[in-house]
Amino acid sequence: MAANFAALRSKVELALAGRVAAPFNYRDRQRVVTVSSGIPEIDLLTGGLPRGALTEIFGPSCSGRTSLLLAALSARTAQEEACALIDGGDAFDPHSAEAAGVELRKLLWVRCRNVEQTLRATDLLLQGGGFGLIAVDLSDIAPRLVRHVPLDSWFRFRRAVEDTPTILMLLEQESNAKSCASLGLRLEAGVAGWSRMPVEGAAGCIEDYSRLPWGWLLEGRSARGEVSRSRVQKGDAGYFRGGFAAAARVANEGIFRTRMDWDFFSLPIAVKRK
């Protein structure tokens, strides 16, 4: 048996001579460095975002892709890393980004108008190098258009980012990069979190809080994440929820709106602040 195996091995080596140097030598894969995505539940699920690899995040509208993007940008810029966002649909909101903790001065925002521009801009940025995170946001592009992007584009991006400390993050509605992605994460929308709050006129009546008429306040929403592909760590379907805080807002006699972070637990304090 052993003799047959040795003969077979030498036969294969002979056949591949000149083309493959050592076909039976195991090439140890380089250790993948991962960093926090900014959401502990996602880190627990995926092991973090891999550097030098393509991470694909896909899901329908309102599934939390943008929240995850902002969390990742926040985590990277907090580490003084330069980040770039190639915005395929020009949908980025700097206000919510700052509320999420993104240091905007460390962010290069490229506002594109179509898929071609987005891909070209990605090429240019990858060639330039030096960014900690490059996010390509194709979330607002119709899936049929993104589907037409040839697979070699994703392959090219993957090769361009290999052996660099850059995290290449791709956001879409459907998975398109397939095997070019080292990490695939499917997101699904969860439920929105609403809570009651005193409606207009509450500011002057906080002494008798219980008698006020109550309205709804958007507190946040949950999302479900599932690892569809991972070369980083054996992935399993998992959940994260309750991660996203509500948009920042405080009612001010119904006239002004501030950019203060809304914290539900400190509602009376927030109202007093007015």
Added chain:
Amino acid sequence: MAFAAIHVANFLVQAVLRAESELRDREKAVALVDGTAPLVSVVAANDAAWRAGIQLGMAQTQAQLCGVEIRRRSRVLEKAAHAALLDLGWSMSPRVEDHAQDTILADLAGLNSLFGAEENIAREFARRAAELRLCVHVAVSANLEVAVHAARGFAGITVIPEGEEARHLSGLPVHTLTPSAEALETLERWGIRTCAALGTLPVLELSERLGQEGVRLQELARGAHARSLVLAEPAEILEEEMELDDAVEDLEPLSFVLGRLLDQVCARLAARALSAAAIRVRFDLGDAFEKEAPVREKNARAAGARVETEAAAKTYEKALNLPVPMRDSKMLLKLLRLQLQADPPPDAIVKIMLGADPARPRSTQHGLFVPNSPDPEKLELTVARLAKLVGNANIGSPELTDTHRPGEFRMNKFFAQPNETRGRGKASKKSASGGNGDAVARRPATGCRIFRPRLAARVELHEGRPAKIFFRGLYGRVMTASGPWRTSGDWWREDAWQQEEWDLEIQFDGGNAGVAANVPANIHAIAPVQDAKAHMRAGLYCVYYDAACRSWFVRGMYD
């Protein structure tokens, strides 16, 4: 104390050859002509041209018959060559005198410790001059005037030891001392042709016949004329100019000229150990040959470039502000090309003036604990290419403006310089709070995607609250509404705003998404995910009523 005189022999020709490398490299015979037609005559020529039979004052038509290259004398190029000569002086010594257009003097005090003997210093001057495309004669002496006359009189490098000035100058012709025409004629009549002969004349008799000039000339001839260095101030902006024989309209041929000018400017910057903080280019424009020229001019104005129209000449200016000082001419050319491609000059170019604002070169070493960031020079090129792709207004770093107006921000130029003072401390603080070194402890915020331009919507109200909404061809039922969040401002301006904003959970397929109804009042935690698929067609939107135009719009979507 020693001084070096650096002299550019045949300055007029060298100034022209410095800009035309092909002529210089092939050592072609070149004659310069000047004057107004028909009295255009030869004013200078190189050795090859003299050998070919060229003579001073020869008419241009005669000179052409000798088979030499004919060029017009260019005062612009002479000015640039003179500036380069001064830069050569400042590259070695901070104390430089601008003696003449073709000659400078530099104080060599302190240079021995850097370059060794005075002969080595002189060689270094010659080497650096060659980098600036100038061929110079260098003379070193303790006496300023002796150094000047030796540089003018002797080719190559001359070092005159102290006390031997008269001996070294003795063989020089008298005209090297630049006497007046009358004095020179008188001396020639006397048979005095060399400095040695002039130095032996009795002072009193010389003074009686030639006056003070005679005494001064004799002092110069003996190497005894003493004076101090008159310092020149370095120019704030380095400039190079070029006049084009034929007007250039296309960017491709223009790139060659710009590249040449940039090479010269960068060489001068390198000579002074400086870099460019900004590059300014000004084109003198000729007559427009194309019918659409007015349209192009209008476009150029719209793009922010400065076009000045005067009675006779039009100019077009462009400034390239660099994030970090650079002196890589190839990189600068690429950036300049990208700028000109995005915003080309409206007319044909007849003259180019290129200037560089000098600045100290950046230090390349950052803190050990500062994360990698894009190379500033490479980043500038990448950003310029991206700007060409998506437009200048669509790239940069967003900055929130100091206003409550919804969605207001401005785009700034992106710089990727790491904050060295904060890098270590901040990262350490974060790593202390996070488990794996960079986890962010705070709860992530809900992201919002903005619809640009805003989406018009039709909203049906029920008891003052949105109940149904129509936009993008979709019909949706409002499951939960939070609002109104009223904002207004800038009432004193024409673009004042007054809005009522609502956060809406909308069910588009009419399915059961009554999540809110299931959430009891005062429940602070977000409800658990029960069946996410049931909410696939539901969405959270930010909708507002614009009181100014009495219409509803969808601002964005919470994602």
